Amino acid sequence: MKRSELEDAIRHATKVTKQREVLVIGSQSILGSYDETRLPERATLSEEVDIAPITDDEDFTLATIIDANLGEWSQFHLDHGFYVQGVNVNTAVLPNGWESRTVLVAPDGPEGAVARCLDPHDLCAAKLMRGEEKDLEFVGALVEASLIDPASLLRICKTIPVRERRRDVTIKRAQAFLPA
Template structure:
């Protein structure tokens, strides 16, 4: 996925939900901070953009509109090679204060619309908690490229709400964050 794809996703999502702002919750929110040319290739391979309407109802019906019109196997997906997954803003367990660190993306062809992308460290903290192999690979690629600071990531993991995660999510995320800091420090010392 490229930044131009993210711009189009923001524009179309804002049109569908009839709002000027949407949240970019998933991995492609990294494109709000970095251009695709600065990112490891595997970080931009996803053909899905997770978007949450800023104003949604408790049943997330507005998010469902995105799935129906711009989702997987839609005409939008066929035409553009990627699709929008409508989600609620509570989909990801994010560190406290995440809304203050959002990265605004204003698509050049859509004045008055903004995609509010997750800060890369908040994104990676949520991915460590999710603990899926693809999420761990994503975080490690950003750490290895020195696009994420392991110490900041560890601090963000400590800011996660333990009530928002079932099972061993937070302790496991903390362990992975500590490992990532140690690995990044070792690599820097050797380099």
């Protein structure tokens, strides 16, 4: 995926939800901090952008609207070659303080659509929390490209608000990326 595609996804998601601001929480939120020319290929492989409406009702009406209009196998997907998955703000388990570290992306300037993309370290902490192989590869590629500082990632992982055992597993995953 490219930064321009992320920006297109943001425009369309804000349009269909009639909200000016959305949150990008999946792997492609990395494009808020770095464009595809600086990222390792592994970080841009996904054809899916996870976008959460900033405010949604308890039955996730706006996330469902995103899925219906922009989701997998929608006309948008067929036309653009990527799709937008409507998700809830609480889909990812994120470190304390993540809200203050988001990266703003305003594809059409300050008066247009706005997205808050996860800070790269918060994104990687969430990926380590999930712990799937593709998530660990994603984090590893960013560390190898020197776009993620392993010590900062470890520090942030220690602030994930989950039970101690789950946090300990995540911390061990983060420690694996520290230099020997």
